[in-house]
Amino acid sequence: NAGVTQTPKFQVLKTGQSMTLQCAQDMNHNSMYWYRQDPGMGLRLIYYSASEGTTDKGEVPNGYNVSRLNKREFSLRLESAAPSQTSVYFCASRSQGYRPEALHFGNGTRLTVT
Amino acid sequence: AQSVTQLDSQVPVFEEAPVELRCNYSSSVSVYLFWYVQYPNQGLQLLLKYLSGSTLVKGINGFEAEFNKSQTSFHLRKPSVHISDTAEYFCAVSDQASGAGSYQLTFGKGTKLSVIP
Numbered sequence: 584n585a586g587v588t589q590t591p592k593f594q595v596l597k598t599g600q601s602m603t604l605q606c607a608q609d610m611n612h613n614s615m616y617w618y619r620q621d622p623g624m625g626l627r628l629i630y631y632s633a634s635e636g637t638t639d640k641g642e643v644p645n646g647y648n649v650s651r652l653n654k655r656e657f658s659l660r661l662e663s664a665a666p667s668q669t670s671v672y673f674c675a676s677r678s679q680g681y682r683p684e685a686l687h688f689g690n691g692t693r694l695t696v697t
Numbered sequence: 698a699q700s701v702t703q704l705d706s707q708v709p710v711f712e713e714a715p716v717e718l719r720c721n722y723s724s725s726v727s728v729y730l731f732w733y734v735q736y737p738n739q740g741l742q743l744l745l746k747y748l749s750g751s752t753l754v755k756g757i758n759g760f761e762a763e764f765n766k767s768q769t770s771f772h773l774r775k776p777s778v779h780i781s782d783t784a785e786y787f788c789a790v791s792d793q794a795s796g797a798g799s800y801q802l803t804f805g806k807g808t809k810l811s812v813i814p
Contacts, residue, residue, distance in 0.1 A: 587740070616801075618804075623706065623806055623807075624806060625701075625787060625804040625805055625806040625807050626741075626787065626804040627804075628801060628802075631801065641801070673740055673741070675740075675741075683729045683746075683748070683791050683802075685731070685743040685746065686733075686741070686743075686802065688740030688741045688742065689740050690738070690739055690740045691738075691739075691740055
């Protein structure tokens with residue numbers, strides 16, 4: 584059982600380049616999330632998808648776009664990378680319900696923008 | 698809006714000593730509370746959660762936390778730490794008013810626990 588899988592694990596971009604971070608889960612979860620983690624800042628929500636076909640902005644959406652490709656996959660796109668987007672990106676998922684089940688996290692993508 | 702404050706960014710403690718990691722939250726509505734742990738180069742995993750009922754919650758690896766509504770706190774404790782407990786710990790809150798689909802977690806900034814041999 585792989586859980587939440589993120590690719591790539593590491594990436595270096597030059598300012599202005601674009602890239603897509605991939606995330607897939609095999610737990611049949613309805614909701615998926617993208618967070619960024621910066622030193623001393625904790626985790627901040629970028630975008631989330633409550634269910635297949637829907638996406639919503641989180642706390643820090645500027646400079647990002649997302650696609651919920653199907654129930655399993657939720658990608659995060661940086662159209663024109665900036666040094667401020669250097670961070671560790673985490674994808675997470677959870678089953679949907681009125682009780683807040685735990686988030687399941689991937690192991691992260693470490694992105695450096697030079 | 699809700700917020701979480703983790704009062705200590707770093708906590709060094711000797712092996713086999715007790716530890717308390719502090720967490721305070723603010724919210725205008727009732728909340729759900731969580732502690733997550735992050736080991737180096739890994740994602741976060743759930744330690745324990747408070748949803749309702751008993752205010753003392755037990756989690757994995759011998760950790761427990763106590764919900765104190767009057768003090769808006771959810772401190773994490775372990776009576777005797779091990780080297781393997783070295784990690785970063787995050788407190789998180791979700792308000793109970795969120796609908797199932799819009800449920801979101803707000804995380805604290807984290808506390809790095811270093812266990813000294």
